[in-house]
Amino acid sequence: MEHIVIIGNGISGVTAARHIRKLSDKKITIVSAETDYFFSRTALMYVYMGHMKFEHTQPYENWFWKKNRIDLKKAYVRDIDVASKTLHFEEGENLRYDKLIIATGSKPNKFGWPGQDLDGVMGMYHKQDLDNLEKYAPNNNVCKRAVVVGGGLIGIELVEMLHSRHIPVTFLVREDSFWNGILPKEESAMINKEILSNNIDLRLGANLKEIKADENGKVKSIIIAETGEEISCDVVGLTAGVSPNIDFIKNSSIETGRGVKVNPFLETNIKDVYAIGDCAEQREGIDQRRPIEAVWYTGRMMGETVAQTICDNRKAYQPGPWFNSAKFIDIEYQTYGWVWAQKKDNEARFYWEHEGGKKCIHLNYDKNTREFLGINNFGIRMRHEFFDKVLNLKQSVDYVLEHLADANFDPEFYKLHEKEIVTKFNQENNTNIQLKKKSWKRIFQTS
Ligand SMILES: Cc1cc2nc3c(=O)[nH]c(=O)nc-3n(C[C@H](O)[C@H](O)[C@H](O)COP(=O)(O)OP(=O)(O)OC[C@H]3O[C@@H](n4cnc5c(N)ncnc54)[C@H](O)[C@@H]3O)c2cc1C
Numbered sequence: 442m443e444h445i446v447i448i449g450n451g452i453s454g455v456t457a458a459r460h461i462r463k464l465s466d467k468k469i470t471i472v473s474a475e476t477d478y479f480f481s482r483t484a485l486m487y488v489y490m491g492h493m494k495f496e497h498t499q500p501y502e503n504w505f506w507k508k509n510r511i512d513l514k515k516a517y518v519r520d521i522d523v524a525s526k527t528l529h530f531e532e533g534e535n536l537r538y539d540k541l542i543i544a545t546g547s548k549p550n551k552f553g554w555p556g557q558d559l560d561g562v563m564g565m566y567h568k569q570d571l572d573n574l575e576k577y578a579p580n581n582n583v584c585k586r587a588v589v590v591g592g593g594l595i596g597i598e599l600v601e602m603l604h605s606r607h608i609p610v611t612f613l614v615r616e617d618s619f620w621n622g623i624l625p626k627e628e629s630a631m632i633n634k635e636i637l638s639n640n641i642d643l644r645l646g647a648n649l650k651e652i653k654a655d656e657n658g659k660v661k662s663i664i665i666a667e668t669g670e671e672i673s674c675d676v677v678g679l680t681a682g683v684s685p686n687i688d689f690i691k692n693s694s695i696e697t698g699r700g701v702k703v704n705p706f707l708e709t710n711i712k713d714v715y716a717i718g719d720c721a722e723q724r725e726g727i728d729q730r731r732p733i734e735a736v737w738y739t740g741r742m743m744g745e746t747v748a749q750t751i752c753d754n755r756k757a758y759q760p761g762p763w764f765n766s767a768k769f770i771d772i773e774y775q776t777y778g779w780v781w782a783q784k785k786d787n788e789a790r791f792y793w794e795h796e797g798g799k800k801c802i803h804l805n806y807d808k809n810t811r812e813f814l815g816i817n818n819f820g821i822r823m824r825h826e827f828f829d830k831v832l833n834l835k836q837s838v839d840y841v842l843e844h845l846a847d848a849n850f851d852p853e854f855y856k857l858h859e860k861e862i863v864t865k866f867n868q869e870n871n872t873n874i875q876l877k878k879k880s881w882k883r884i885f886q887t888s
Contacts, residue, residue, distance in 0.1 A: 456744025
């Protein structure tokens with residue numbers, strides 16, 4: 442019987458395994474070094490914040506794997522011999538495969554900072570990072586101050602986690618405004634304010650120079666590169682982005698760039714070897730998407746897609762319009778389509794912010810054709826199905842505004858604000874867009 446081996450028990454690897462099982466009787470083994478069972482990485486923060494126990498982050502009961510004949514092997518893959526189709530484990534054993542799926546995810550970036558491997562210095566990615574955080578930052582007696590280095594989505598989550606235990610936090614952000622490589626300046630400014638209003642010591646335009654140790658090899662302070670300022674701390678969180686966790690593959694003949702290079706079918710340059718999830722790098726651009734996308738749902742989609750190919754229904758990966766969501770302390774964020782940090786030449790923008798300063802929408806559209814290109818929502822939830830459809834059908838910005846009631850997830854909010862939004866747009870653009878009544882059901886049932 443054909444043996445499918447998957448390295449990595451994250452969302453990508455586990456989704457591939459589940460779908461291969463649905464489609465076939467093949468022998469399946471998942472090898473992973475981190476934990477015995479799959480857990481939801483995106484929920485790690487809630488464990489530290491006391492909203493759930495670690496066991497609750499495991500979507501499947503422990504019996505699920507045996508029942509579905511998915512073998513789990515806890516081991517670290519040291520290297521892959523593609524000629525003999527064999528994995529070599531750090532622990533000394535070997536495992537043969539007929540087809541191999543690499544789904545090894547990401548690892549936190551470390552840029553060679555002096556002191557980056559001291560006790561009390563950690564990323565925020567793996568279960569072990571959570572255990573370390575619990576050890577070095579259980580409360581504000583043990584951890585008098587933490588420094589978080591790197592202002593992205595994981596950085597701000599770590600800030601929120603520490604803040605939830607009343608641990609004072611200094612947040613070093615290299616950019617001159619939070620995440621402004623991704624967010625337009627208005628949204629970025631809103632999040633700066635949100636961070637500061639939670640009494641976080643936000644340092645914009647600040648880089649880490651080095652981390653200093655005490656006499657026991659534990660972190661005692663950091664130095665800021667620009668000013669030379671020394672900040673005493675007990676924990677340093679390194680959250681300056683992630684990169685594909687593929688060092689162990691670099692000596693094999695599997696082609697890598699930043700990630701494992703794949704074609705649209707998620708196939709590598711070596712026959713019967715595939716890569717999916719955070720560690721995969723698309724050779725050919727898909728739409729305007731980045732070649733590596735370290736997000737949950739794309740890992741899941743790639744897992745579903747590769748399962749089809751492995752089960753003799755060769756299928757290209759087609760993720761559809763881009764979307765993403767996150768939370769910046771108390772402000773929820775959703776994005777559908779493209780709203781770049783900097784407006785492109787063919788684009789026009791419309792920005793509306795609620796007077797409370799915690800809610801906004803930012804629309805992006807083509808100024809010549811009026812095609813709707815994307816939206817950022819802060820503090821407001823809108824329907825994914827609506828925007829997926831609108832983007833696929835290349836509807837106009839006027840259509841989106843007319844149908845705000847259909848996009849809206851929270852009727853109460855829109856009762857209050859949709860008129861204000863459309864009026865502002867009409868005033869700024871000399872248009873006469875009229876709000877239509879909610880027709881969500883009709884729209885989605887008839888087409
Ligand atoms: C704190 C945090 C919050 C996040 N929040 C969001 C969010 O809100 N929304 C979102 O879309 N995304 C979020 N992400 C990103 C998302 O979690 C990842 O995109 C996703 O988990 C990647 O899944 P994966 O299956 O590709 O890899 P992973 O989940 O990284 O799984 C790979 C597994 O392979 C194992 N492995 C690696 N190398 C080897 C080896 N040589 N031998 C054996 N095992 C190996 C790893 O230890 C790991 O267990 C978040 C990530 C973090 C860290």
